[in-house]
Amino acid sequence: MSLPRPLLRPPRGGRAMRRRRGGAMDELQRSIYVDRFRLAFHTQKGAAFQDWFVRLAGHAFGADFEEVRPYGSYGDLKCDGRRISTQSVFQCYAPDAMKEADLIAKVDADFHGARGHWAGNMQEWVFVHNDGRGLPPNAVQHLDALRKAHAPLSISTWSEPELLPLAMSLDISALQALFGPAASIAIVDRLVMSDLMPIIDALQRQEPNAGDPPLTPPSAEKLEKNELSEESGLFLRIGRRKSSLVDTFFRKSPRPDLGERIAEAFRMRYAELKAFDLPADTIFKHLQDYAGFNGEPKRQGAALAVLAYFFDSCDIFEDPVVSEEAL
Structure with a gap:
């Protein structure tokens, strides 16, 4: 009709x-x-x-x-x-x-x-x-x-x-x-070490469980495995433009365990959200909020860089299973 x-x-x-x-x-x-x-x-x-x-x-x-x-x-x-x-x-x-x-x-x-x-x-x-x-x-x-x-x-x-x-x-x-205001790619590209501090300060207040496991790099197929949308992929892609800055921050930190502690806090938060059987993009948006993706644009950009770093360097979201035939 x-x-x-x-x-x-x-x-x-x-x-x-x-x-x-x-x-x-x-x-x-x-x-x-x-x-x-x-x-x-x-x-x-x-x-x-x-x-x-x-x-x-x-x-x-x-x-x-x-x-x-x-x-x-x-x-x-x-x-x-x-x-x-x-x-x-x-x-x-x-x-x-x-x-x-x-x-x-x-x-x-x-x-x-x-x-x-x-x-x-x-x-x-x-x-x-x-x-x-x-x-x-x-x-x-x-x-x-x-x-x-x-x-x-x-x-x-x-x-x-x-x-x-x-x-x-x-x-x-x-x-x-x-x-409200939104971060641009240009803002992300201009991030410097001091811009990470508000995000890191907030995240390190989280209290993870004892026994921080080591950081393990994910496979390149991680987005596809977790059925994350192109939009979530875009946020990660833009954040990766400054994830090396996050890596430098943690390597120069006077607290050598700081990165591991924050990684474990992300793991715990991810596990809590996963237990509710939420869609992958919904979990990702919750983790964006957890990373501090709010406030003025520079803070948003810093949060994207931090989230991309931990997405790539610790086991939040699952790595794809490699079949024996592929080994």
């Missing part, structure tokens, strides 16, 4: 024009912002998700987007925001748990309410939700029935596939406003 094409068009003027004049992101910054988008998309709920979407749409569409806030007994007239040029009315829904009956009731109340309040200024109704699994089948069929009953009015649903490209079309200043 063919569905009406949504009225979304590339933003014109305003912030979109500034994006074309601004500098481009590098691949590290882009990967960081994709990660932060997904974190916000999947964790914001209720009014927080609505506020986050309104900010995103405001940066993406500029003056073409108007936020509609609740006012007195009128509420928001079933509209969280609207895009003027396409006469699109947006309504957000991000409950703690998506229940089909509640979802269908929400669609009905919001859609018919919007039709009543914005009938002369609404060519498209957009239902924005954050259930990454998609909508339940009965809700999808219900939306199809509304499309047929109210054609030519367009009815669209927006979720991660629509919102991620919208976010990644923003210029670097808008992404910083939404998600």
Whole structure:
């Protein structure tokens, strides 16, 4: 069944024009912002998700987007925001748990309410939700029935596939406003020994178990063995640009056991996460946080270098099993 094409068009003027004049992101910054988008998309709920979407749409569409806030007994007239040029009315829904009956009731109340309040200024109704699994089948069929009953009015649903490209079309200043600063490859390349200190200081406070095993280098197939994504591979590849600096730091440290102690702390953290049977990329992101991948960009770069060093030099994640035939 063919569905009406949504009225979304590339933003014109305003912030979109500034994006074309601004500098481009590098691949590290882009990967960081994709990660932060997904974190916000999947964790914001209720009014927080609505506020986050309104900010995103405001940066993406500029003056073409108007936020509609609740006012007195009128509420928001079933509209969280609207895009003027396409006469699109947006309504957000991000409950703690998506229940089909509640979802269908929400669609009905919001859609018919919007039709009543914005009938002369609404060519498209957009239902924005954050259930990454998609909508339940009965809700999808219900939306199809509304499309047929109210054609030519367009009815669209927006979720991660629509919102991620919208976010990644923003210029670097808008992404910083939404998600904070992100390290660039140039920042990683300019790291010096002193930049590692905040990360090392935090990690050495971890108390590993006794009996630190020696560092063992992994095989080159480690990423493939652990089914880590290309994105995780990119973080490691960029971090490796300065992993030799981390090695020098530990070799010059007055504490010869410092590297081993931190390696064991990583092993313990990895084992804890592995016990929950989490996907490899989820474990990797937890280890990024454990390494201190937060704060200002230089600290992020230092954390990537440290994480790449320990990924390559100790047994966090598994090495591939070599068959006897290959020996």
